Amino acid sequence: MCSHTTNNSIANQGIYQTIEKSAIEILQPNKSTIWTISEPASIAWKTWNIGSEKSIRFFLARDDMVVQELGTFKNTFSVNGIKLAKNISSGDTYQVVGIELFPDNKYHVAKFATPYFSIRNEEADARRNTSKYGNSQKNTVAKALESPNRQSFEGRKISYVKELVFDNEKVSIDIWDHGRQDDDVVSIYLNGETIISKHLLTYRKKRITFTLDPSKSNDLFLYAHNLGKFPPNTVAIEITDGKTKEDIVLNSDLKSCEAVLIKIKK
Template identity: 55%
Template sequence: MRAQDNMSTVRSQINITNPTQSTVWNIPEKITLEWNTVAIDTSKSIRFFLVRNEMVVQELGSFKNDGFENGIDLAKNIGSGDRYQVVAIELFPDDKFKIAKRATPFFSIVNKMSDERREKQRLANAIPTKKQKTPSQKNLLTPSQTKPVKRETFEGRKISYTKELEFNSENITLKIWDHGRQDGDIVSIYLNGISVVSKYYLTYSKKEFSVKLDPKKSNDLFLYAHNLGNSPPNTVSVEITDGTKSENIILNSDLQSCEAVLISVR
C-alpha cells in the first residue's frame, strides 16, 4: 500500500526529446514531435505550441500521449529565426493545480519563401511615391469626423463595450492572466485596432505589458480570442495601472464577439 501511495503522489512531467537545441525546421517541410512523460496515462493528450519570445506563433495541435507525432504543417508566414521553442502542456490533469508543462531549448526555423517576400516588400517600400490630392479630395475631413467613434466590429466579430476608464497618464501597464480554470486559452489584446499582445497563452501567472495611449482621444482596448480553450468563452483578468491609479476588469471573447473598454487620459 505504501508503494502505491508513493506512486499516486508522483508529479506529472513532460520531457520533449525532439526538437532539440540543434534542430532546424525548414518551411514548408512537415515536422515531427517526440516526447515522453511521467505519471501521465497514455489515454490522455498533450497540447503543443510553437512559441517565440513567450508569444504563441502557432498551435501545433493536441495529440494522444503516445510519444510521437509526425506530418505536422507549419504556418507559411512564420519567419526565419533562432529563438523558437516548443511548449507542451498536459491536458485535463488529475491535479489542475500541478499541470505538467515543458519548453524546449531555443532552436531554429528557416523559411526562405517568407524571407524573399519580406525583402521584396522592403524594396517596394523603399521607393518613394507621391500622391497628389485633387481639389475634390482636399478638406474632406469635417470636425465631426475627428471625434472618437466606437468600433462596432473587428474582422467580422462584434465589439461590445463594457466600461469607460480614465487615467492620469498616457503610459499605462497591463497585467493579464487566466480568469478561472487554466484551459489553453490563446488571446490577443488590441489597442485602437493594433495588436499590443499577440497570441498569448493565458496562465494563472500575471504577464505584464507596457502600453501608450493616445491622449487626444478615447482609446478602445479589446480582447480577441484565437481559440475557445476547454471551457469557452475565453475570459481574461486585466489589471490596468498608470502608477497612481489602478483598475481591474474582466473581458470575455469567443469566435463571434469581443468585449472592450474605452480608455481616456485626463
C-alpha cells in the same frame, strides 16, 4: 510508537504525492534541430503519470510569443506531418511548448518548453524584402475584410479554435487558471464587449452569466494583459446553457488571442 507511525504515514503520503505528479519532456525538437518550413515537422516526447487517453497541446513560440498552435494530440509520444505556417520567418530562438490538457490533479499541470532551436524559411525571407504594397498583400487584406469573423482586436490577431452550438441563449461560463498560478491577468470579450475585466487567474473558478445574440455567431475571446511567469496565458473555460456543457482551453499572449464561435441552434 503512535507518533512514529503517524510520521511515517505522513512521509509516505508525501512520497506518493510526488510520484503521482504528472510531467512531460519534449525530446524532439532539441537545441540541434533545424526545421524547414517547406517540410512537415515532427514532435517526440515522453510523459510521467499522464494516460494515453489524455491529450497534449503544443505551441511554437519565438521570444516567449506564440507564433503558431501546432495542434492537440493524444499522448502517443510522437506526431509527424505537422504543417508549419508559411509566414514564419527564419530564426534561432524558437521553442516548442507542450501543455497537459485537463489533468487529474488540477493543482498541477505538466508543461515543458524546449531549448531554443532554428527554423529556416527562405521564401518568407524573400517576400519580406519586397514591397509591402504588393498584390499578394492586397489580396490577403481583401480576404480578411470578406471574413464574417473578427480577425483582430487592438492589433492582436484572433484565431478561432472551435465552434460551439447551444440550445439556449442564456449561457454561463466558469474560468480558472489551467496551468500554474503565475499571476496571469486576463479579460474575456464577447462580441467585442468586456464581460470579465482584468481578472487575476487562480485555481478558484470565476463564474459569469450572459445572453447570446441568437441572430449571429457570437465570438468569445481571451485577452492577456501580461504573460505571467510561464507564457502563454492559458485559461480553462467551462461553458453551459444548463443543458449542454463544453470544456475548452484558450491561450493568449501579447500578440494574439484565441477565440471560439458560439451559435444558437435553430
